[in-house]
Amino acid sequence: xxxxxxxxxxxxxxxxxxxxxxxxxxxxxxxxxxxxxxxxxxxxxxxxxxxxxxxxxxxxxxxxxxxxxxxxxxxxxxxxxxxxxxxxxxxxxxxxxxxxxxxxxxxxxxxxxxxxxxxxxxxxxxxxxxxxxxxxxxxxxxxxxxxxxxxxxxxxxxxxxxxxxxxxxxxxxxxxxxxxxxxxxxxxxxxxxxxxxxxxxxxxxxxxxxxxxxxxxxxxxxxxxxxxxxxxxxxxxxxxxxxxxxxxxxxxxxxxxxxxxxxxxxxxxxxxxxxxxxxxxxxxxxxxxxxxxxxxxxxxxxxxxxxxxxxxxxxxxxxxxxxxxxxxxxxxxxxxxxxxxxxxxxxxxxxxxxxxxxxxxxxxxxxxxxxxxxxxxxxxxxxxxxxxxxxxxxxxxxxxxxxxxxxxxxxxxxxxxxxxxxxxxxxxxxxxxxxxxxxxxxxxxxxxxxxxxxxxxxxxxxxxxxxxxxxxxxxxxxxxxxxxxxxxxxxxxxxxxxxxxxxxxxxxxxxxxxxxxxxxxxxxxxxxxxxxxxxxxxxxxxxxxxxxxxxxxxxxxxxxxxxxxxxxxxxxxxxxxxxxxxxxxxxxxxxxxxxxxxxxxxxxxxxxxxxxxxxxxxxxxxxxxxxxxxxxxxxxxxxxxxxxxxxxxxxxxxxxxxxxxxxxxxxxxxxxxxxxxxxxxxxxxxxxxxxxxxxxxxxxxxxxxxxxxxxxxxxxxxxxxxxxxxxxxxxxxxxxxxxxxxxxxxxxxxxxxxxxxxxxxxxxxxxxxxxxxxxxxxxxxxxxxxx
DNA sequence: GAGTTTGAAACT
DNA sequence: CAGTTTCAAACTC
Numbered sequence: 001x002x003x004x005x006x007x008x009x010x011x012x013x014x015x016x017x018x019x020x021x022x023x024x025x026x027x028x029x030x031x032x033x034x035x036x037x038x039x040x041x042x043x044x045x046x047x048x049x050x051x052x053x054x055x056x057x058x059x060x061x062x063x064x065x066x067x068x069x070x071x072x073x074x075x076x077x078x079x080x081x082x083x084x085x086x087x088x089x090x091x092x093x094x095x096x097x098x099x100x101x102x103x104x105x106x107x108x109x110x111x112x113x114x115x116x117x118x119x120x121x122x123x124x125x126x127x128x129x130x131x132x133x134x135x136x137x138x139x140x141x142x143x144x145x146x147x148x149x150x151x152x153x154x155x156x157x158x159x160x161x162x163x164x165x166x167x168x169x170x171x172x173x174x175x176x177x178x179x180x181x182x183x184x185x186x187x188x189x190x191x192x193x194x195x196x197x198x199x200x201x202x203x204x205x206x207x208x209x210x211x212x213x214x215x216x217x218x219x220x221x222x223x224x225x226x227x228x229x230x231x232x233x234x235x236x237x238x239x240x241x242x243x244x245x246x247x248x249x250x251x252x253x254x255x256x257x258x259x260x261x262x263x264x265x266x267x268x269x270x271x272x273x274x275x276x277x278x279x280x281x282x283x284x285x286x287x288x289x290x291x292x293x294x295x296x297x298x299x300x301x302x303x304x305x306x307x308x309x310x311x312x313x314x315x316x317x318x319x320x321x322x323x324x325x326x327x328x329x330x331x332x333x334x335x336x337x338x339x340x341x342x343x344x345x346x347x348x349x350x351x352x353x354x355x356x357x358x359x360x361x362x363x364x365x366x367x368x369x370x371x372x373x374x375x376x377x378x379x380x381x382x383x384x385x386x387x388x389x390x391x392x393x394x395x396x397x398x399x400x401x402x403x404x405x406x407x408x409x410x411x412x413x414x415x416x417x418x419x420x421x422x423x424x425x426x427x428x429x430x431x432x433x434x435x436x437x438x439x440x441x442x443x444x445x446x447x448x449x450x451x452x453x454x455x456x457x458x459x460x461x462x463x464x465x466x467x468x469x470x471x472x473x474x475x476x477x478x479x480x481x482x483x484x485x486x487x488x489x490x491x492x493x494x495x496x497x498x499x500x501x502x503x504x505x506x507x508x509x510x511x512x513x514x515x516x517x518x519x520x521x522x523x524x525x526x527x528x529x530x531x532x533x534x535x536x537x538x539x540x541x542x543x544x545x546x547x548x549x550x551x552x553x554x555x556x557x558x559x560x561x562x563x564x565x566x567x568x569x570x571x572x573x574x575x576x577x578x579x580x581x582x583x584x585x586x587x588x589x590x591x592x593x594x595x596x597x598x599x600x601x602x603x604x605x606x607x608x609x610x611x612x613x614x615x616x617x618x619x620x621x622x623x624x625x626x627x628x629x630x631x632x633x634x635x636x637x638x639x640x641x642x643x644x645x646x647x648x649x650x651x652x653x654x655x656x657x658x659x660x661x662x663x664x665x666x667x668x669x670x671x672x673x674x675x676x677x678x679x680x681x682x683x684x685x686x687x688x689x690x691x692x693x694x695x696x697x698x699x700x701x702x703x704x705x706x707x708x709x710x711x712x713x714x715x716x717x718x719x720x721x722x723x724x725x726x727x728x729x730x731x732x733x734x735x736x737x738x739x740x741x742x743x744x745x746x747x748x749x750x751x752x753x754x755x756x757x758x759x760x761x762x763x764x765x766x767x768x769x770x771x772x773x774x775x776x777x778x779x780x781x782x783x784x785x786x787x
Numbered sequence: 788g789a790g791t792t793t794g795a796a797a798c799t
Numbered sequence: 800c801a802g803t804t805t806c807a808a809a810c811t812c
Contacts, residue, residue: 569806575796576806614797643793649809650793 564589572596573607575618580607583619623656638663646671647681728777737769
């Protein structure tokens with residue numbers, strides 16, 4: 001089945017061109033035309049640079065107006081290959097989530113001049129160069145998601161409609177919009193049928209602007225307006241941020257066989273709920289590519305997936321464990337009146353179980369109002385995005401269940417041009433304007449996301465320092481330096497959690513650094529980030545709504561200080577080093593000859609690459625989470641203990657507080673449910689923990705009492721009012737008491753009492769003295785001690 | 788704090 | 800894949 005033109009195949013990575021996801025035959029991906037193409041990107045092939053991909057349309061328009069292909073029953077959205085920015089009111093979050101349960105493959109292809117028409121026996125949807133193929137109803141697994149699913153036109157199609165599902169029939173084809181987790185929600189995803197031939201050509205796609213209309217999502221009150229990182233092209237008109245409402249459109253897709261999990265593309269786009277008085281456009285930047293959403297005054301609204309060039313952008317790549325999600329948050333200012341350069345952005349959607357979260361924001365002006373904190377649950381309870389609460393934060397912390405790492409998205413604040421009216425400053429009162437020094441210059445960035453083995457990411461070296469950060473959480477992706485550096489192609493898919501690409505030094509355009517370092521950078525005033533920016537202080541990072549990560553809640557992970565490593569020989573570039581293994585930079589460690597820092601970004605990138613070569617799962621959490629919660633957590637590989645009986649922290653299972661499972665190869669294991677040794681240890685541990693808690697509570701209480709005592713007594717003393725007992729133990733009283741005690745001792749000597757009796761007499765006298773002092777406390781005058 | 792034990796990671 | 804070595808954490812004294 002000829003899906004993509006040969007020219008396009010050249011630009012597409014293997015996995016993208018994997019027709020397995022599209023064609024229903026059994027041909028392996030390698031046999032696909034794209035895969036066999038000589039121009040397939042490979043590790044040895046030159047890295048696609050910006051100039052190399054100019055042929056690729058910069059802007060890919062996600063137009064929902066494409067007419068469906070009758071033969072293939074595919075809905076092809078119009079593809080805009082020009083630089084036209086679809087106007088939009090504000091950032092709208094579009095969650096294109098391939099459903100795990102969906103049986104149809106999902107392919108996301110870069111927009112090119114060629115027609116991107118996916119053909120499949122099942123439903124196929126192409127959105128602005130992104131070919132989304134979905135068949136049947138996908139599994140509704142998450143709340144706050146709208147599943148755009150095409151219903152098989154065949155009468156006998158096996159479609160199980162869930163509550164809140166709306167079926168739209170554009171051009172004879174039915175498309176079902178489903179609000180996940182919400183029954184009866186009024187979700188309308190309108191895909192007008194223009195009657196034009198779907199996906200026949202780039203120009204056609206462009207000429208046929210689709211109206212991707214997202215109406216109100218009923219009952220979705222929890223999905224509050226997201227005010228974070230609103231990127232607005234300077235030329236675009238921006239609506240007020242107040243009216244923005246985050247909406248999520250999920251398109252269920254079938255995961256690819258080769259990948260681990262479902263792919264999710266989350267395109268964050270704010271929807272202006274208020275009157276769309278003016279046509280506004282917002283550019284969403286996805287690793288150098290801008291997703292421009294056009295929102296005319298009246299729906300339908302055109303969503304444009306475009307690329308943008310930005311400089312000094314940071315890309316945080318945070319591979320998640322499962323399902324892997326790709327989260328990309330980029331902050332870039334779209335240069336007004338500047339033609340966008342075409343950048344190949346092979347978004348490999350072939351990787352299953354990947355989720356791409358794109359958050360846009362522009363930083364064309366230094367002063368930028370920040371958006372209120374917003375906690376958004378994306379993709380169900382297992383994926384939450386916490387947006388910065390107020391004011392100052394341009395950091396978005398992403399909580400990913402099942403992962404013990406925190407993902408932080410850094411976005412620049414919107415510029416004045418990002419307001420509802422073009423050229424006008426944001427007047428949204430809800431946003432506390434806080435000066436943003438990030439990304440005052442134009443952002444130029446292009447980061448193609450390419451498939452795992454052959455994928456190359458082109459990350460142009462930033463021209464200027466900016467706060468643009470793109471967080472990518474995906475699997476099997478390679479980070480390519482701005483300059484050709486083929487030997488270093490870290491697999492982004494399995495990069496250390498939270499790994500981010502940051503503008504680096506040397507021949508590397510970007511540095512692979514963990515998202516944790518975002519905080520580290522903030523704390524340490526990392527020059528690249530902090531120098532220009534107003535990187536929010538750590539306090540700006542929201543920590544609420546934590547989800548269990550790797551068996552441990554994020555709060556636990558956060559509260560638990562990271563242990564400093566003590567590496568000596570590994571240079572902290574081996575998995576021996578916990579810091580490195582956890583995707584963190586060494587900070588405040590005791591290591592020697594440490595290379596796990598920005599100063600050795602090249603070495604670190606190589607080390608990551610080496611680790612991933614040895615074990616693609618190297619940076620994934622070892623402790624997976626079972627279906628039923630903690631009890632089902634188990635070590636992915638299992639331990640191999642021989643002497644510890646798996647009852648010491650040598651054992652990774654025991655250390656993770658889980659029992660050994662069948663995957664373990666341990667000898668003499670005592671770490672099982674009925675093990676008496678284990679129970680004993682558990683009891684001891686519990687007792688110790690209780691003791692510690694009691695001690696802590698006692699200390700806290702004591703401190704509180706002392707504090708309270710001083711708080712209450714100080715005014716009394718100063719005011720001359722009532723006196724506390726300790727105030728009566730004056731020097732005179734103490735001396736008198738001592739005299740009494742000495743007198744008692746002399747008495748004992750005189751009567752030649754034994755020492756024990758003498759001591760008792762003295763103690764008794766001391767008791768009497770205390771009683772007199774106490775009794776005198778209630779009197780106004782000073783106590784008198786008389787033996 | 789030094790030395791030992793241990794098992795994962797790395798290496799062959 | 801198995802055996803060995805290296806390494807750093809855990810543990811003991």
